[in-house]
Amino acid sequence: MDPVPEEQTAETVRQLRALATPEGAVALARAAALLDDRVDAVAALSRLRAEVGTDLAGPAWGIARQRHKARATFGADADRMLFTSDALEQAGRPELAARRAARLLAGGADSVADLGCAAGTDTIALARAGARVLAVDVDPVARELTALNVEALGIDDVWVVAGDAVEMVAAARGREVAGCGAAVLDPARRAGGRRQLDPDTWSPPWSTVVELLEKVPTSVVKVAPGLDHDRVPAGVEAEWVSVGGSIVEALLWGSAVAETWRRATVVRDGVVHELTADSDPGPASAGPVRGWLHEPDPAVIRSGLVSLVAADLGATLVDPTIAYLTSDAAAESPWVSSYRIDEVLPFNLKKLRALLRERGVGRVVVKKRGSAIEPETLARQLRTDARGTATVVVTRVAGAPTTLVCDVRT
Ligand SMILES: C[S@@+](CC[C@H](N)C(=O)[O-])C[C@H]1O[C@@H](n2cnc3c(N)ncnc32)[C@H](O)[C@@H]1O
The missing domain is CATH 1.10.10 (Arc Repressor Mutant, subunit A)
Structure with missing residues (x-):
């Protein structure tokens, strides 16, 4: 977190109160x-x-x-809530907060500590799901936002308090933190406008994440989607969530609410699909390029469950180190997007240009994995007046830089 001068904080709080x-x-x-x-x-x-x-x-x-x-993101609630740019940037999606709240409370907890409430997204979702919520933040602006937002939305059963989550978790006893039987922790993962990749620099830091999961088993922690699997403590479920093909959050579920080892949750067109594994399914095997290429959803890749999807589709990897699958048929599956492979050639710009000219293709979408090319630049370089379209995939096949020309339409 960036330290903000006290006078500035006090002035922001005063302004928020005036707007209420x-x-x-x-x-x-x-x-x-x-x-x-x-x-x-x-x-x-x-x-x-x-x-x-x-x-x-x-x-x-x-x-x-x-x-x-x-x-x-917030729909009709947005026009009743107050946000600073910082709090909005850190806010999660309300529909995912609601899903998290329902799962956390399904275990029977009725009071939850929201450790780092910011503008109150999780607090609101938890209270709407029926919990009594202790909303905690070190930042007076965050506390003011949560208090005003809860009031503006007519939500009861929320207590907003100043506190340091690090100290509260250190003092946690008897599977409770700050007197609550459950907790949500969403550490700040930005400082100076930049993403903090090292979990030890989050606020609260990784040590507090681990301590909370250990001491308060009915808890969920939001972490960076890039979190190293080796960090996930034993008995904790790790879940990666994507919406519309982009990864939006990763969660660690404490042992009392963990249901599996890893979970990929894919939300497509508002429908939620879940893929789970109770233990490491290991890597998928690799094989030759066949008629179709399948690009797994990023939640499937991040959760390490590509081999489950490969088995389901009868597919193999194009390369042991690349998360592209190939099989003989298109897949009707929420876990992948499928592309018909029309041409396979070694990566070579001149040859690719000649091939696209021959096929009457003037506009391409470029996808890449395991290659240093810049997709937008290559798409521009391949652009001509020809009417046809295609998807050009630049990747490695059995170790060799390769181009797959897919879905050619003329
Ligand atoms: C990522 S934001 C939470 C966002 C919130 N869950 C939402 O979706 O709107 C993290 C919050 O944690 C607060 N915070 C950081 N360190 C803290 C600490 N040690 N104790 C309490 N709050 C802390 C920050 O002030 C910030 O408001």
């Missing part, structure tokens, strides 16, 4: 209307100052902009 008054609500409504009318920032701010006063104009404009951004 009836006058603040009027200022926010005006700012939202100006934003919807696409009035530029300078003109909008000057109109707001004249209409609602200098004190409310700037904060109202700032929050209106965050609400606007938040709508895609």
Whole structure:
């Protein structure tokens, strides 16, 4: 986390409180209307100052902009909630928070500590799922946001408190933390605007993650999707979640709520698909390129479950080190996207250009795995006036740099 000067924090808290008054609500409504009318920032701010006063104009404009951004994720709630840009950037998806809350509470816990509540996404989901929630944060702005958001959404049974999760977890006893039988921990994984790849630099750090999972078995921790499998403690379930083909979160479930060893959760068109393994299924075997290429969903790859999908599809890897599968048929499966392979050639730009010209292909989408090429650059280099389209996959096949030209349409 970046240290923010105390006066700045106190000023942000004061502004948030001012926006939660009836006058603040009027200022926010005006700012939202100006934003919807696409009035530029300078003109909008000057109109707001004249209409609602200098004190409310700037904060109202700032929050209106965050609400606007938040709508895609938070839906109707966004227009009732308050977010700073920092809190919105750190916020998870409410539908996934709801899913997490339901699973955590299914074990029978009725009180949950949300350790690092930020703008309150998890707190809100937990309270809506029926829990009493102790929302904890070291940051006064986060606490204010959570308190105001909970109130704005008419949610009861939430207590917002100042506290350091590191100390609370250190003091945890009897499978409880801060008097709660369950916990959600979502460490801050950014500092100075950058992702912190080393879990020891998260706030709270990895040592607190492990300690919580050990001491409070009804707990779930949000971690970076790139987390090394070797770090996952024994008896803990690790789950990777993707939405629309992109990985969005990774979770560690404590032993009282763990149901399996690894889980890949793939959300496609609003439908949730889950693939699980109770133990390491090992790697898939490799084989020659056949008629179809299958690109596993990133949640399947990250969770280490590619070999389960390979077995299901009767497919093999194109290379032992590359997560592309190949088989004789297209797959109707949520775990992969399938491409018909039309041409296989060693990677060579000149030969690829000649082949695409011959096939009448002028526009390509480039995919790559195990290659240093830049997909957008290669797609530009291959662009011509020809009407046909194709997907060009640059990868390694049995160790050799190879191009697969797929789904040619002319
Ligand atoms: C990633 S955010 C939580 C986001 C939240 N779960 C959501 O989806 O909106 C992490 C939060 O943890 C808080 N935090 C960081 N270190 C902490 C600590 N030692 N104790 C309590 N809170 C902490 C940060 O201030 C921040 O608000």
